[in-house]
Amino acid sequence: xxxxxxxxxxxxxxxxxxxxxxxxxxxxxxxxxxxxxxxxxxxxxxxxxxxxxxxxxxxxxxxxxxxxxxxxxxxxxxxxxxxxxxxxxxxxxxxxxxxxxxxxxxxxxxxxxxxxxxxxxxxxxxxxxxxxxxxxxxxxxxxxxxxxxxxxxxxxxxxxxxxxxxxxxxxxxxxxxxxxxxxxxxxxxxxxxxxxxxxxxxxxxxxxxxxxxxxxxxxxxxxxxxxxxxxxxxxxxxxxxxxxxxxxxxxxxxxxxxxxxxxxxxxx
Amino acid sequence: xxxxxxxxxxxxxxxxxxxxxxxxxxxxxxxxxxxxxxxxxxxxxxxxxxxxxxxxxxxxxxxxxxxxxxxxxxxxxxxxxxxxxxxxxxxxxxxxxxxxxxxxxxxxxxxxxxxxxxxxxxxxxxxxxxxxxxxxxxxxxxxxxxxxxxxxxxxxxxxxxxxxxxxxxxxxxxxxxxxxxxxxxxxxxxxxxxxxxxxxxxxxxxxxxxxxxxxxxxxxxxxxxxxxxxxxxxxxxxxxxxxxxxxxxxxxxxxxxxxxxxxxxxxx
Numbered sequence: 001x002x003x004x005x006x007x008x009x010x011x012x013x014x015x016x017x018x019x020x021x022x023x024x025x026x027x028x029x030x031x032x033x034x035x036x037x038x039x040x041x042x043x044x045x046x047x048x049x050x051x052x053x054x055x056x057x058x059x060x061x062x063x064x065x066x067x068x069x070x071x072x073x074x075x076x077x078x079x080x081x082x083x084x085x086x087x088x089x090x091x092x093x094x095x096x097x098x099x100x101x102x103x104x105x106x107x108x109x110x111x112x113x114x115x116x117x118x119x120x121x122x123x124x125x126x127x128x129x130x131x132x133x134x135x136x137x138x139x140x141x142x143x144x145x146x147x148x149x150x151x152x153x154x155x156x157x158x159x160x161x162x163x164x165x166x167x168x169x170x171x172x173x174x175x176x177x178x179x180x181x182x183x184x185x186x187x188x189x190x191x192x193x194x195x196x197x198x199x200x201x202x203x204x205x206x207x208x209x210x211x212x213x214x215x216x217x218x219x220x221x222x223x224x225x226x227x228x229x230x231x232x233x234x235x236x237x238x239x240x241x242x243x244x245x246x247x248x249x250x251x252x253x254x255x256x257x258x259x260x261x262x263x264x265x266x267x268x
Numbered sequence: 269x270x271x272x273x274x275x276x277x278x279x280x281x282x283x284x285x286x287x288x289x290x291x292x293x294x295x296x297x298x299x300x301x302x303x304x305x306x307x308x309x310x311x312x313x314x315x316x317x318x319x320x321x322x323x324x325x326x327x328x329x330x331x332x333x334x335x336x337x338x339x340x341x342x343x344x345x346x347x348x349x350x351x352x353x354x355x356x357x358x359x360x361x362x363x364x365x366x367x368x369x370x371x372x373x374x375x376x377x378x379x380x381x382x383x384x385x386x387x388x389x390x391x392x393x394x395x396x397x398x399x400x401x402x403x404x405x406x407x408x409x410x411x412x413x414x415x416x417x418x419x420x421x422x423x424x425x426x427x428x429x430x431x432x433x434x435x436x437x438x439x440x441x442x443x444x445x446x447x448x449x450x451x452x453x454x455x456x457x458x459x460x461x462x463x464x465x466x467x468x469x470x471x472x473x474x475x476x477x478x479x480x481x482x483x484x485x486x487x488x489x490x491x492x493x494x495x496x497x498x499x500x501x502x503x504x505x506x507x508x509x510x511x512x513x514x515x516x517x518x519x520x521x522x523x524x525x526x527x528x529x530x531x532x533x534x535x536x
């Protein structure tokens with residue numbers, strides 16, 4: 001499978017991940033050709049495609065490059081899909097206006113960009129319970145037992161512009177008292193099945209080659225910890241998400257929906 | 269514009285961002301409907317679409333939901349595009365096999381997942397010059413003058429499974445000596461136009477409402493700092509990327525290409 005992009009290939013990687021979920025048994029070798037802007041770069045990619053034939057997915061905006069790629073694929077009998085074409089076609093028809101030439105986008109200094117940068121800085125400074133004194137500035141605070149994807153979920157939400165902090169929930173270690181006085185941030189508890197948490201924790205210990213108490217990976221201890229957090233969330237009215245069967249993106253989508261719902265109900 | 273996804277809507281957000289780059293003047297209100305799995309959820313989204321008509325882009329996998337959505341859009345005369353359809357169609361034809369029902373994907377505990385988690389932990393621990401003692405474990409080390417997107421680029425690369433550290437380059441503050449003894453990590457310098465850096469730094473100061481020396485935002489000082497880093501990179505043979513007109517994703521794509529090229533040439 002060949003993915004050809006004039007940019008970073010993000011969209012194609014997401015589409016590939018959808019394809020792989022539907023074709024779990026497919027063993028495919030991915031060739032990612034990014035930053036393809038010139039015919040020379042495209043011809044180089046075509047050489048590799050001829051050597052390793054397979055489906056070609058692309059997001060090329062430049063009409064000349066597209067035609068060249070499509071013709072070359074037709075010549076050697078390979079399927080070639082411009083994955084953005086239909087969306088662009090629909091929008092052009094709807095607006096009755098052709099798209100501007102899609103050239104390399106520059107980093108734009110717009111507000112969304114700064115919001116994202118600020119949110120990422122915030123997430124870095126508030127990872128793993130750091131700097132509790134500025135938790136009131138957060139949009140979201142994740143409270144989770146160890147190995148429930150707090151850090152990657154925080155980063156994902158920060159990438160979406162939300163200032164996110166995460167705080168570990170550990171039996172015997174009280175949460176920072178600041179947490180209980182907060183009104184603005186959306187506070188969410190994260191749990192997972194004890195089995196999954198235990199597996200994550202064992203993997204982590206293997207990787208770090210450190211020796212921590214058995215209690216960290218004991219399923220009984222983990223269950224007790226999760227139950228404590230469940231009770232705390234119920235008592236405080238904080239939503240709780242079980243991340244066992246969810247990807248980071250799905251957990252984040254649920255949290256964003258929760259925030260939107262709260263904002264909607266406040267506006268009413 | 270309505271984006272309907274049975275998952276987190278990632279793919280649709282990326283496609284929307286491409287559309288916006290080509291239609292810069294378009295002012296569109298985005299309605300993101302995520303985690304749409306049931307006809308009830310879909311009907312709720314359709315209600316909102318009827319109230320705010322616009323183009324509908326979706327990534328629904330479930331055939332029943334797709335048909336229901338397409339029929340409803342046809343009834344009220346709105347364009348409706350299944351953005352994954354062409355790619356799925358091409359793959360099904362190529363493999364001569366229909367896709368498995370695309371149901372909600374669960375978090376899979378595969379190696380790629382653990383690699384990503386580990387890389388994110390690494391990036392958090394090695395942000396902004398922290399923990400120089402374990403830099404030898406990095407895949408990538410970014411050395412950049414302040415406000416050249418070191419942190420978000422590190423996080424992006426970590427999300428792609430690369431253990432990434434970032435170290436600020438500041439005139440008068442020597443780099444940690446460990447850096448000069450490293451062979452394995454790909455070390456990359458990040459610079460930007462002094463104008464852009466100065467603007468970023470001023471924005472940062474505004475935001476933090478702190479008072480730092482004027483030198484931090486002085487274009488002359490920034491130029492000197494950038495030139496120092498340029499010379500250092502030239503001397504050590506470290507590649508240098510000017511991020512002035514690049515998005516995080518593009519900078520990351522260049523770095524990933526550099527790593528792949530080095531690996532290719534080592535294999536030869």
